[in-house]
Amino acid sequence: MRKPTILVTRRMPPAVEARLKRDYDARLNPDDRIYSSEELIAKAAGADGMLICSSDKITPEVVAHLPESVKIIATFSVGYEHIDVMACEARGVIATNTPGVLTDATADIAFLLILAAARRAYEAQTMLRQGQWTGWHTTMLLGIDLAGKRLGIFGMGRIGQAVARRALGFGMEIHYHNRSRLPQELEAGATYHPTLESLLQVSDVLSINAPSTPETRNILNAERIALLPDGAIVVNTARGDMVDDAALIGALRSGKLRAAGLDVFAGEPNLNKEYLSLPNAYLLPHIGSATIETRDRMGFTALDNLDAVLLHGRPAPNRLW
Numbered sequence: 001m002r003k004p005t006i007l008v009t010r011r012m013p014p015a016v017e018a019r020l021k022r023d024y025d026a027r028l029n030p031d032d033r034i035y036s037s038e039e040l041i042a043k044a045a046g047a048d049g050m051l052i053c054s055s056d057k058i059t060p061e062v063v064a065h066l067p068e069s070v071k072i073i074a075t076f077s078v079g080y081e082h083i084d085v086m087a088c089e090a091r092g093v094i095a096t097n098t099p100g101v102l103t104d105a106t107a108d109i110a111f112l113l114i115l116a117a118a119r120r121a122y123e124a125q126t127m128l129r130q131g132q133w134t135g136w137h138t139t140m141l142l143g144i145d146l147a148g149k150r151l152g153i154f155g156m157g158r159i160g161q162a163v164a165r166r167a168l169g170f171g172m173e174i175h176y177h178n179r180s181r182l183p184q185e186l187e188a189g190a191t192y193h194p195t196l197e198s199l200l201q202v203s204d205v206l207s208i209n210a211p212s213t214p215e216t217r218n219i220l221n222a223e224r225i226a227l228l229p230d231g232a233i234v235v236n237t238a239r240g241d242m243v244d245d246a247a248l249i250g251a252l253r254s255g256k257l258r259a260a261g262l263d264v265f266a267g268e269p270n271l272n273k274e275y276l277s278l279p280n281a282y283l284l285p286h287i288g289s290a291t292i293e294t295r296d297r298m299g300f301t302a303l304d305n306l307d308a309v310l311l312h313g314r315p316a317p318n319r320l321w
């Protein structure tokens with residue numbers, strides 16, 4: 001029997017590529033070069049499915065020009081702002097993502113950012129590596145305690161809840177804003193805020209864990225940053241386009257905000273260069289889900305979706321429409 005053909009747009013972890021090769025006629029991308037829209041369409045000729053990443057923009061134009069053969073687009077990511085799901089639905093192309101398998105890895109990085117921002121890890125590391133450390137001082141590189149501080153979580157889905165669990169262990173008080181209030185057992189003592197504005201006012205540390213949607217784009221703008229307590233910390237492990245970069249940079253420069261920890265940026269990898277000159281910005285290159293175990297799970301989950309549709313004729317477990 002003919003193996004279905006999959007266009008794989010990025011290099012995959014070895015275990016994922018092995019499963020792809022075993023079960024599919026896989027068009028791999030060993031050079032890991034990001035394809036243009038035209039290339040995506042051309043390379044998909046005759047393919048039954050596509051395994052893509054958040055670097056691939058599946059716009060309505062791309063969907064409209066995909067070959068008829070493509071039945072499913074599986075993204076190797078939980079975020080799916082790069083896929084026009086409505087266009088997929090209109091053309092009958094199934095779209096899927098990988099929820100639930102990168103929760104802990106991403107929450108760990110959120111906490112790494114919270115700690116790094118609160119304890120001035122970038123400045124400390126730079127001082128030491130550049131030979132500027134003259135010895136122990138009572139007032140050297142003072143950060144702030146997390147214990148007793150209020151953590152505001154914007155977006156209390158799986159990852160937001162995992163950040164909350166970690167924060168409880170650090171003695172923080174949890175507040176959150178979400179489209180809907182969680183059941184009491186999931187809230188685990190956290191205080192619900194029906195509006196983001198109300199949450200911001202009590203957030204000594206703000207963790208952004210909401211999805212990027214037309215409604216949340218640029219949502220953390222100058223007006224909303226002004227609502228945060230003076231000296232607050234902002235951490236983002238979700239998507240960079242939810243933050244107005246100029247406003248955040250201005251607030252980090254003026255001292256309105258103490259620090260930021262950012263793993264995601266608008267226009268990645270071309271982040272706003274002004275961040276690089278800010279000693280109070282702790283910056284990472286989108287490594288929230290970058291563990292061996294998690295990246296394998298993401299690949300296997302994407303494959304489970306492809307397998308369901310292309311090998312077993314079943315509904316995809318993580319269908320987006």
Ligand code: DGY
Binds near residue numbers: 054077079102
């Ligand atoms: C995700 O899964 O959304 C990660 O951010 C990788 O894109």
